Amino acid sequence: MESGNDTQISEFLLLGFSEEPELQPFIFGLFLFMYLITVFGNLLIFLAVSSDPKLHTPMYFFLSNLSFVDICFTSTTIPKMLWNIQRQSKHISYAGCISQIHFFLLFAGLDNFLLTVMAYDRYLAICYPLHYTVMMNPWHCGLLVLVSWVMSALNSLLQSLMILRLSFCTGLEIPHFFCELNQVVQCACSDTFLNDIVIYFAAAILGGGAFTGIIYSYSKIISCIRRISSTQGKYKAFSTCASHLSVVALFYCTVLSVYLSPASTHSSQSNITASVMYTVVTPMLNPFIYSLRNKDIKRALRRFIGVSSLKMPTYLWLKKCK
Numbered sequence: 001m002e003s004g005n006d007t008q009i010s011e012f013l014l015l016g017f018s019e020e021p022e023l024q025p026f027i028f029g030l031f032l033f034m035y036l037i038t039v040f041g042n043l044l045i046f047l048a049v050s051s052d053p054k055l056h057t058p059m060y061f062f063l064s065n066l067s068f069v070d071i072c073f074t075s076t077t078i079p080k081m082l083w084n085i086q087r088q089s090k091h092i093s094y095a096g097c098i099s100q101i102h103f104f105l106l107f108a109g110l111d112n113f114l115l116t117v118m119a120y121d122r123y124l125a126i127c128y129p130l131h132y133t134v135m136m137n138p139w140h141c142g143l144l145v146l147v148s149w150v151m152s153a154l155n156s157l158l159q160s161l162m163i164l165r166l167s168f169c170t171g172l173e174i175p176h177f178f179c180e181l182n183q184v185v186q187c188a189c190s191d192t193f194l195n196d197i198v199i200y201f202a203a204a205i206l207g208g209g210a211f212t213g214i215i216y217s218y219s220k221i222i223s224c225i226r227r228i229s230s231t232q233g234k235y236k237a238f239s240t241c242a243s244h245l246s247v248v249a250l251f252y253c254t255v256l257s258v259y260l261s262p263a264s265t266h267s268s269q270s271n272i273t274a275s276v277m278y279t280v281v282t283p284m285l286n287p288f289i290y291s292l293r294n295k296d297i298k299r300a301l302r303r304f305i306g307v308s309s310l311k312m313p314t315y316l317w318l319k320k321c322k
Contacts, residue, residue, distance in 0.1 A: 009168040011091045011093050012094070012173075012187070013090045013091060013092075013172065014174050014177060015173055016177045017272065027085060028082060031081065031082060032082055035074060035078045035079070038071065038284040039071055041287030042067035042071045042283065042286065044287065044304070045063065045064065045290065045297065048300040049063060049067075050064060052304070054300070058141045059121055059125070060297075062141070062145070063118070067286070069110045073283055074279065076178075077100065077177065077178040077279055078280065080096070080178065092179060100178060100179045101160055101180075101181055102160040106152050109152030109155055110148055110152045111251065112206065113148035113152060113210055115244070115247065116210040116213045118244050119217040119244065120144075121136060122241050122244060126240070127221065151206065158198065158202070162194070163181075163184060163195070166189075166195065167188065168188055172187045176272060177275075178279075180275065182199070211252060214248060218241070218245070221237075225238055243290045243294065247282065247285075247290075250285065254275075254281075254282065
């Protein structure tokens with residue numbers, strides 16, 4: 001196949017889930033519903049934590065950051081997919097595709113690093129309770145989040161620049177609902193060996209390193225919990241980690257099922273479904289997982305919703321008096 005210059009490419013085609021027109025309204029309604037739940041659920045968690053001084057602790061600081069990142073993460077893919085379904089189009093511009101890859105990798109990396117930081121936070125809280133407030137001071141917490149942003153931004157920038165060096169042919173179809181990095185690289189006409197090396201190296205160093213950090217933290221946590229004498233103490237220590245473990249399992253299981261699957265089945269419908277799990281379902285479920293068994297979050301949510309509902313009638317009454 002003769003390679004073309006990347007300037008000849010103006011757009012890609014996102015094939016999405018189904019070609020059948022009768023399924024498009026159902027897909028549109030389903031993903032619009034999930035997107036709205038994701039945005040409002042995570043926004044409520046973020047605002048509740050920010051407005052309640054009792055939740056200004058490292059654990060909830062990281063949780064509020066995770067909620068903000070989840071909103072951004074989902075917003076990189078779903079609005080464009082909904083827009084295409086509404087307009088009965090499959091097109092995404094070349095610049096739009098590169099931008100989507102960049103921000104998708106940025107917020108996916110942040111999700112990955114924040115889950116690792118939260119595991120580290122639980123490790124310090126359970127294994128070193130007497131030194132926890134000193135070790136996880138506000139400066140240290142801010143530094144951990146800043147490092148997560150910097151590392152994720154550098155990775156997404158590197159991957160985006162590596163895409164820009166590729167040449168593409170005309171008529172490019174991506175068998176996905178968004179510009180997924182591996183799928184776009186496979187569409188290139190030029191040699192992609194260097195891109196593949198960078199992708200696997202980044203996945204091994206960043207993804208593998210973060211996952212190893214989580215495993216290490218929880219191995220130490222389990223070791224500390226086993227040394228607790230009382231059953232109630234063990235349950236209380238483990239209950240603080242249960243929500244985080246649920247999110248980690250859901251996120252990493254679906255990600256690994258996509259990126260460790262054989263190349264021959266990488267673009268199959270099952271892998272697209274798995275992609276939906278970590279790009280849409282996991283961010284949507286996070287607010288429920290963290291709030292259902294967390295009395296502090298439920299109390300903060302009730303307080304925030306109650307204050308907001310009281311402010312609105314007062315504002316309308318004052319406006320009427322004017």
